[in-house]
Amino acid sequence: MCRFMSDKALDNIRFPHSHLLGTEGLTPDVISLLLDRSESYVEQNRQADKKKSVLHGRTIINLFFEDSTRTRTSFELAGKRLGGDVLNMSVATSSVKKGETLIDTAMTLNAMHPDVLVVRHNDSGAVKLLSEKVNCAVINAGDGRHEHPTQALLDALTIRRRKGHLDGLLVAICGDIAHSRVARSNIHLLNTMGARVRLIAPKTLIPSAIDRLGVEVFHDMNEGLKDCDIVMMLRLQTERMHGGFFPSVREYFHFFGLDYEKLANAKPDALIMHPGPMNRGVEIASEVADDIGRSAIREQVEMGVAVRMACLELLTANLPTSGGAKP
Amino acid sequence: MTRTAYINARLIDPATGLDTKGALLTEGENIADFGATLFKDGVPDGISTVDCGGHCLIPGLVDIRVQLREPGEEYKGTLESAGRAATAGGITTMVCLPNTLPVIDDMSVLEFVARRARKLGLAKVFPYGAVTKGLDGLELAEMGLLAEAGAVAFSDGIKPVADAQILRRALSYASTFGLLIVQHAEEPSLADGGAMNAGETATRLGLSGIPREAEIIMVERDIRLLQMSGGKLHFAHLSTSDAIDVVRKAKAAGLNVTCDTAPPYFALNETAIGDYRTFAKLSPPLRSESDRVAVIEGLRDGTIDAIASDHAPHDEESKRLPFAQAAFGGIGLETLLAVTLELHHNGHLGLIDALKLLTSAPADLMGLKAGRLEKGAPADLALIDTDRAWKIEADDLLSISKNSPFDERPVQGRVLRTIVDARTVYELDA
Numbered sequence: 001m002c003r004f005m006s007d008k009a010l011d012n013i014r015f016p017h018s019h020l021l022g023t024e025g026l027t028p029d030v031i032s033l034l035l036d037r038s039e040s041y042v043e044q045n046r047q048a049d050k051k052k053s054v055l056h057g058r059t060i061i062n063l064f065f066e067d068s069t070r071t072r073t074s075f076e077l078a079g080k081r082l083g084g085d086v087l088n089m090s091v092a093t094s095s096v097k098k099g100e101t102l103i104d105t106a107m108t109l110n111a112m113h114p115d116v117l118v119v120r121h122n123d124s125g126a127v128k129l130l131s132e133k134v135n136c137a138v139i140n141a142g143d144g145r146h147e148h149p150t151q152a153l154l155d156a157l158t159i160r161r162r163k164g165h166l167d168g169l170l171v172a173i174c175g176d177i178a179h180s181r182v183a184r185s186n187i188h189l190l191n192t193m194g195a196r197v198r199l200i201a202p203k204t205l206i207p208s209a210i211d212r213l214g215v216e217v218f219h220d221m222n223e224g225l226k227d228c229d230i231v232m233m234l235r236l237q238t239e240r241m242h243g244g245f246f247p248s249v250r251e252y253f254h255f256f257g258l259d260y261e262k263l264a265n266a267k268p269d270a271l272i273m274h275p276g277p278m279n280r281g282v283e284i285a286s287e288v289a290d291d292i293g294r295s296a297i298r299e300q301v302e303m304g305v306a307v308r309m310a311c312l313e314l315l316t317a318n319l320p321t322s323g324g325a326k327p
Numbered sequence: 328m329t330r331t332a333y334i335n336a337r338l339i340d341p342a343t344g345l346d347t348k349g350a351l352l353t354e355g356e357n358i359a360d361f362g363a364t365l366f367k368d369g370v371p372d373g374i375s376t377v378d379c380g381g382h383c384l385i386p387g388l389v390d391i392r393v394q395l396r397e398p399g400e401e402y403k404g405t406l407e408s409a410g411r412a413a414t415a416g417g418i419t420t421m422v423c424l425p426n427t428l429p430v431i432d433d434m435s436v437l438e439f440v441a442r443r444a445r446k447l448g449l450a451k452v453f454p455y456g457a458v459t460k461g462l463d464g465l466e467l468a469e470m471g472l473l474a475e476a477g478a479v480a481f482s483d484g485i486k487p488v489a490d491a492q493i494l495r496r497a498l499s500y501a502s503t504f505g506l507l508i509v510q511h512a513e514e515p516s517l518a519d520g521g522a523m524n525a526g527e528t529a530t531r532l533g534l535s536g537i538p539r540e541a542e543i544i545m546v547e548r549d550i551r552l553l554q555m556s557g558g559k560l561h562f563a564h565l566s567t568s569d570a571i572d573v574v575r576k577a578k579a580a581g582l583n584v585t586c587d588t589a590p591p592y593f594a595l596n597e598t599a600i601g602d603y604r605t606f607a608k609l610s611p612p613l614r615s616e617s618d619r620v621a622v623i624e625g626l627r628d629g630t631i632d633a634i635a636s637d638h639a640p641h642d643e644e645s646k647r648l649p650f651a652q653a654a655f656g657g658i659g660l661e662t663l664l665a666v667t668l669e670l671h672h673n674g675h676l677g678l679i680d681a682l683k684l685l686t687s688a689p690a691d692l693m694g695l696k697a698g699r700l701e702k703g704a705p706a707d708l709a710l711i712d713t714d715r716a717w718k719i720e721a722d723d724l725l726s727i728s729k730n731s732p733f734d735e736r737p738v739q740g741r742v743l744r745t746i747v748d749a750r751t752v753y754e755l756d757a
Contacts, residue, residue, distance in 0.1 A: 024531070103647055123649030124533035125603030144651070146533030184533060208536060209527035 015314035019131045019138040022147035023189040031156070031193060037310035038157050038303070045081070045305055054313050055084030058115040062088045063105070064141070065121040070276055070301065071141050071150075075118045078308035084115075084316075102126060103133055110134040115316055119143075124181075137315040145179050145240065150311060151275055152185035154303040156193065158296050159230055161303075162271055167194030172218075172225055172266070174200040175234035175256060175283050178207045179241065182275045183234060187213050200224035202256060204245040221256055225265040233258055233274045233284050249282050259285040263294075271296050328355045331749060332370045336379035336710070338362075340386065340700035341683035351384055353706040356748035361700055379710055382743060385682055387419025387450075387707035389689040389698040390663060391587065392563055392635035394485070394656070395421075395452070398439065399428025404640035404727050406440070410449025412660040412726040414753035416636070417709035417742040420690070420697045421450050421660075425457040426484035432457035432468040434476040441477055449752055451707070453695065455482040458497045458508060462486055467497060474504045479693045480561070482509035485610060485639075485655070487545060489515050491552060498558035507559045507585075507692070510549055512570065513611060517541040522651045524597045524612040532603065534650060537612050539567045546570040550577045553584060561692060562586040564637050566611040568621030575630040585692055586630070589637035590659060590666035591732050593622040599732060603650040606721075607732045609637075610655035623675050626684065633689035636663040640728030657732040661724050666733060668713060668740035678713065706749035715741040 013033055044050060060079040062072050072088060079086035116137045119127045124144030131138040142148040160166055171190055177183045177199050190197050197215045199206065211217055218224030225231060246252045272288060272295045280286045289295055333351040338361055351361035370376050396404035413421055425431035431454050444452035456478030457468040470481055481501055487510060488494040501508055518541040523529050525536025546562055550573060553560045565571055565586050577584045591609055596619045599607040607613060625631040639656025646653050667685055670676040690698030697707060721734040745753035
């Protein structure tokens with residue numbers, strides 16, 4: 001089941017970008033490279049000795065302008081397991097609150113010679129902007145409603161391990177598409193890898209012209225879930241909602257919450273996924289989320305660490321190994 | 328009295344359709360004479376001579392939508408920097424928006440701006456008066472007194488007069504003085520929070536969209552209000568095919584409505600934003616390609632009456648931000664002529680028609696005695712090479728702020744010399 005790649009192979013294949021800002025534009029080969037590399041870390045992370053030294057001497061700064069526990073922890077573990085020095089900087093303790101701009105923060109951190117900046121920001125495009133001002137590798141850990149590439153990669157790894165492949169699968173992404181960077185990154189990645197993507201949400205949570213991204217749009221769960229291999233639920237991002245997108249949580253759950261009744265439309269072996277944190281009883285019923293046979297939600301978290309290890313490794317492999325000034 | 332002869336010129340006066348080889352004589356501050364036969368037998372002694380080298384001598388451009396940042400935000404732009412940028416762009420008359428700090432809702436501020444501009448002696452400045460006090464959209468400003476002090480028209484600047492009742496009264500009240508209300512047509516409840524045109528690109532970039540309907544709805548509504556209250560209404564910088572179509576129909580129905588657009592809306596579309604380029608974040612937002620084409624059609628068939636630069640200077644700190652946080656607007660004084668001439672070079676408009684949209688047409692909208700070659704009128708002129716190719720480099724522009732949406736664009740058509748009141752105020756380095 002595992003398609004391992006030896007450490008030697010990495011000498012020949014490189015990640016062809018200096019940053020990982022999104023899944024849009026990544027080729028199937030590059031996505032496969034990232035997934036194969038991640039796969040090798042899954043086993044390692046299950047051993048008692050989880051430590052490697054590929055990032056020895058490297059400094060990774062987790063720069064989070066938006067609250068996060070799981071993503072930040074996942075990146076922190078990934079960096080540490082590869083032997084790097086990891087520093088966490090969150091907005092609550094930073095000088096951004098004192099009026100310093102994003103660019104100033106980036107320049108200040110850049111002067112301390114980090115090798116990788118892992119950045120989350122609540123504005124779309126902010127991570128791209130920051131990446132233009134620093135000379136280290138930048139990983140987008142989520143920018144506004146734009147992209148969250150490592151989430152899409154860990155979702156893909158989870159699916160690939162369970163189903164053996166991505167191409168030809170029918171994947172339904174359900175819920176708050178409008179405010180979701182996870183949805184956008186998944187749409188790009190899944191389409192690139194040959195899966196078919198459906199979006200299911202109330203019309204108010206579907207952004208305009210989304211069909212141009214190569215998806216089918218449904219507004220009825222029973223219809224949209226029909227024959228799906230994968231059911232990906234999204235968190236309702238009420239913190240990004242201004243004004244009424246739907247009348248009430250009760251009404252939302254009635255029509256769009258995932259319960260066994262709606263799930264019955266999908267294939268019997270359909271996999272249930274959720275990027276977390278879950279709003280139980282809002283977008284997903286507890287018994288469905290906790291169904292060991294169907295739900296891959298906890299496995300997604302496990303894959304997250306492996307994927308982030310692969311991303312850190314492949315990006316730092318592109319950095320110069322000695323000398324001061326970087327290109 | 329100083330007399331200067333501009334010889335060997337191609338004289339173009341869009342207002343009359345004049346297009347002839349000839350010469351022009353200035354005396355004191357005014358145009359004394361011009362024509363094909365003037366100085367046919369040489370220039371008499373005692374008159375200084377400027378050889379135009381066969382290039383076009385045209386009325387100085389009249390730009391009816393300029394944001395000055397003085398008073399209040401001099402770090403973004405001053406009357407002098409705007410004046411220098413304007414004259415480098417062949418503009419000799421600017422009509423400025425009232426969104427300074429303090430705002431031009433009071434005679435004293437209006438007089439301050441007008442006096443400072445006069446002293447500089449660069450492009451002439453005529454301010455808009457505010458429609459509402461503080462541009463808050465709640466209470467009418469002293470429009471009559473502002474008009475007496477020299478306001479040429481009324482506008483709340485970059486904000487729409489959103490309240491229907493206020494706009495109705497403003498139109499009705501301004502008609503007493505025969506003055507124009509200039510509206511930024513954008514329904515705030517649809518546009519607020521948006522960063523770019525709604526659609527595929529916004530969805531891809533994860534940015535909140537401003538739907539086209541925000542503009543269309545307000546234009547439709549305002550025309551209804553104009554029917555009800557009378558008066559004169561002008562829509563600034565229209566960007567959508569439907570809004571232009573609404574104006575087209577209203578004009579056909581005989582309503583007193585006019586509109587303009589700005590170069591970004593016929594030369595760029597939303598793809599100029601690319602990967603979050605904040606210099607392309609404009610208000611109204613850059614639209615789709617079909618809207619861009621419709622704007623050109625509106626210019627061709629006369630629905631759109633004029634082209635204005637929509638000059639909106641912003642410092643680096645206002646633009647070097649995540650896209651959603653960056654300020655709206657781009658500078659345009661120095662690129663107005665060259666980008667407009669693309670319409671001519673691309674075969675959409677004749678040269679005289681294109682120049683008319685920048686000279687007599689906007690002057691007529693504002694009731695200004697400008698934008699024409701006329702004996703006895705102030706000698707406000709521009710000498711232009713319509714074919715000279717150059718590349719717009721934001722850093723080389725004279726404006727203090729460099730936020731041009733046309734940075735690095737190759738263009739054709741350059742200002743060689745600008746003349747205000749018969750004085751040369753700008754000359755292109757050879």
